[in-house]
Every structure is written in structure tokens, then in C-alpha cells.
Amino acid sequence: MGVHRVVEVAHSLVWGLVALVHTPAHVVLVGLDSSGKTTALLRLKYGQYVNAVPTVGFNCEKVRAGGAQWLAWDVGGAERVRPLWRSYTRATDALIFVVDSSSSSERLEEARVELQRLTKQQNAQCVALNKHRPPLLVLANKQDLPGARDVNGLAKALGLPELQESQPWAVMPACAVTGEGLDEAMATLHTLVVKARKQAKAKK
Numbered sequence: 001m002g003v004h005r006v007v008e009v010a011h012s013l014v015w016g017l018v019a020l021v022h023t024p025a026h027v028v029l030v031g032l033d034s035s036g037k038t039t040a041l042l043r044l045k046y047g048q049y050v051n052a053v054p055t056v057g058f059n060c061e062k063v064r065a066g067g068a069q070w071l072a073w074d075v076g077g078a079e080r081v082r083p084l085w086r087s088y089t090r091a092t093d094a095l096i097f098v099v100d101s102s103s104s105s106e107r108l109e110e111a112r113v114e115l116q117r118l119t120k121q122q123n124a125q126c127v128a129l130n131k132h133r134p135p136l137l138v139l140a141n142k143q144d145l146p147g148a149r150d151v152n153g154l155a156k157a158l159g160l161p162e163l164q165e166s167q168p169w170a171v172m173p174a175c176a177v178t179g180e181g182l183d184e185a186m187a188t189l190h191t192l193v194v195k196a197r198k199q200a201k202a203k204k
């Protein structure tokens, strides 16, 4: 390898790293209505509790969390708008599926069906486009409420261990109202995103 080539490779490596750290990762928040998506997003944005009104359309905020910059999209979760999730999740770097950890078994089952549908669709899209799967963070929200399930119980109820091996995922506890756990959850997601980007680069 000539000196020029070495410099070239070193240059592209350094800029690759800079891009990894500074380009905001696109992340989409999905989940059933009232799971706390907007509260979590506004908490991340303003560092305090903001009373969220039910989301019409979507919210988009640039936030810093978990040691990274994010461009976060919060899409409504009502049944009639769930088919729209697909358009937002197509080209994202990561997904956050927010769950109300205190919800009834029926509601959790509804969440499981939506989550499995979403990951299946995304899997098909990624295979078609020859892209890697964006990592999935399940945010076990509302941990402050009585009867909230822990992360293991939620992972099982949502069928996370049965997801395809090519789908990176993590589940983290949080309370969007106080902000507890949010930064740790975003740091975990960031680790998965960096890992996925590196693997995608290595494949090229």
C-alpha cells in the first residue's frame, strides 16, 4: 500500500468516526396510544415534564440523549393511524417501541401483535433493500405505576426472544414523567446503532 493510500484510508476512517458521533441518528417512536411516546420525547427535549396532548399527525424533535444526537419522530399510536408507522420506520436508524408496563394483559397482547407486525414488515423491507435491521429499543415505560411489569416480563409478553436473530433489540425500564431511565435507555440504543452501522460498513 502506498503512502497516499494509507493517508486516504486513515482520512476516511477518521471522518467515518466523526460522522458516527455527530450525524443525528433518525429514530422513530411507536407504540400503542397513551403508552407515553410524546411525554418521553418532550421529556428528552426539554428535560422536564410537559403535559402532552394526544398526538395528531406527528412530532419531530432534535434531542441529545444517551451521549448522542437524535432526530426523533413521534408518530400517533391510535389504531387508525398505525398503518402510517410503516412510512416512518422505512428509512430510520432505530426504533423505539414504547409500552405502558402497567397495562392489562389484553393491551399487552395488542402491543405484541403490533410490534411483531412492525418488525416483520421491516424485515421484509430490509431484505428487499439489502439493508441491515435498525435496532429496536423497547421502552418499558410507566415503571412508577403499581403493577408495572419488569423488563423480563415485558420481553416475554411481547415475544422479543422470538424475534429474528438479525434483529438487534434491547428492553429498558423508564418513567417518562420523571425522566428516570430515559438517558440510560438512549445510551443502550446508541450502542446498538453504532454496532449496526459498523457491521453495515464492514459488509460493504
Ligand SMILES: Nc1nc2c(ncn2[C@@H]2O[C@H](COP(=O)(O)OP(=O)(O)O)[C@@H](O)[C@H]2O)c(=O)[nH]1
Pocket: 031, 032, 033, 034, 035, 036, 037, 038, 039, 040, 052, 053, 054, 055, 077, 098, 141, 142, 143, 144, 145, 174, 175, 176, 177, 178
Ligand atoms: N404514571 C406515568 N404516567 C405516564 C408516564 N408516561 C406518560 N404518562 C402519562 O400517560 C398519558 C399518555 O401519555 P402520552 O405521552 O400522550 O402518550 P402517547 O399517546 O404514547 O404519546 C399522559 O397522561 C402522560 O402523562 C409514566 O412514565 N408514568
Ligand SMILES: [Mg+2]
Pocket: 037, 038, 039, 052, 053, 054, 055, 074, 075, 076, 077
Ligand atoms: Mg402522543
